[in-house]
Amino acid sequence: MITPTIQPILCLDGVSKQFGGLNALTDVSFSLNEGEVVGLIGPNGAGKTTLVNVVTGNLRRSSGRILFKSEDVGLQKPYQAARRGLARTFQIVQPFPAMTVLENVTAGALFGAGAGSLGDARDMAMQSLEFVGLDGLADRPAANLALAARKRLELAKSLAMNPKVLMLDEVNAGLNSSEIDGALALIRRIAERGVTVLIIEHLMKVVLSLSKRLLVLHYGQLIADGPSAEIVADERVIEAYLGAKFAARLKELNHG
């Protein structure tokens, strides 16, 4: 039997980003394989959003290489990233308030890969809205949506871009537990479609239920990259982010 080889789809090779004298990312290297769901964790200010921003061209990396399917995309603009299939959600969700839900997602489809015409883009947008369960609100102004629906709209927008890699920046922040369960189910369904997912998330329960692999940033440095079970037991990660209380609770759960 021939075992299919898993290809890296996105590689960061020694990527750094400075803001004046501040090192937001220092020499960060890792690869994401096609179809993987990987969690990116770290304390506030660790550089997680900056990492997404340099991958999607919203910020220019200071040095290092960013490879998408082996092509160096380190100098790309956000629309080029979207066309390649590198999509992301924003931590602070800001839909175009005067536009309807459908129009917002159609704008996403036009920005991304695959929509040849406005009609195509509307079809892709409608499919994305159905996928996230917002099709019933398609004609509502986006300004009227509550937070959980705005987060779904943000997801629908990035899905309408037909992504190969989807970077989710705190899509669960501010949601209640049943809304989080709904979001988790959606993210699983997105991953089942073969989309590679990088999920930035502060809720460890959520991260651990989605990803078998974790990346940990601390002061802009990647201090750990490996199987989730090993990472949460790593002393440096406990010290930098998880805290001793979390580690003890996890130990209890694993032994109880």
Ligand SMILES: Nc1ncnc2c1ncn2[C@@H]1O[C@H](COP(=O)(O)OP(=O)(O)OP(=O)(O)O)[C@@H](O)[C@H]1O
């Ligand atoms: N545009 C910017 N100009 C200057 N400094 C910035 C800019 N964006 C981020 N920073 C700084 O870079 C560092 C990393 O910020 P970043 O937002 O990437 O962290 P984060 O891990 O996403 O944090 P959080 O979990 O709070 O969202 C922080 O010190 C932040 O203040």
